[in-house]
Amino acid sequence: GENVEQHPSTLSVQEGDSAVIKCTYSDSASNYFPWYKQELGKRPQLIIDIRSNVGEKKDQRIAVTLNKTAKHFSLHITETQPEDSAVYFCAAGSTLGRLYFGRGTQLTVWP
């Protein structure tokens, strides 16, 4: 099956700085790569996703990049704010199957 590695496990940044979280995957058949945000005590929610026919996708301060050759994808958050503090999960999967999640990154944004 698929194996998704996520780094770093914790990340602290100053408000206004950028944050980058990186994931690698093993199965070349994976073609769907979502990112979920889980605030403390709440359910995970999708914040952005990318499919393998696209190299980059942006939504306001959040962007995801995908390198299929190297089998890695990254989440970029610019101009971080305290409300960005949460656990972020990457995932990989195929549209015919299930998702495999990384172990999560605890992002803390200091004011």
Added chain:
Amino acid sequence: DGGITQSPKYLFRKEGQNVTLSCEQNLNHDAMYWYRQDPGQGLRLIYYSQIVNDFQKGDIAEGYSVSREKKESFPLTVTSAQKNPTAFYLCASSPFAAGELFFGEGSRLTVL
């Protein structure tokens, strides 16, 4: 109000008892999932179902059982065979396999 509902939110169990966690969705989603969340472990898949009356084991199915008799419902039973059942359990649904997951609020199970 559409969504996915889990119950109970908190549950305490004595060792040797089976417990069933409820998950109901009114989103008309075909696929439903059960995840277990432990600190530092991410979201680990227990079971999933892509269609009524069919389900597949995930990565940590031992000690758990499920049923999918209705499209809207996907209950999870934590059996006494599960060695370390204390955890936070999340149910999710998606309109199709590997589509956007919509999560419930979770059920926290504590074994006394």
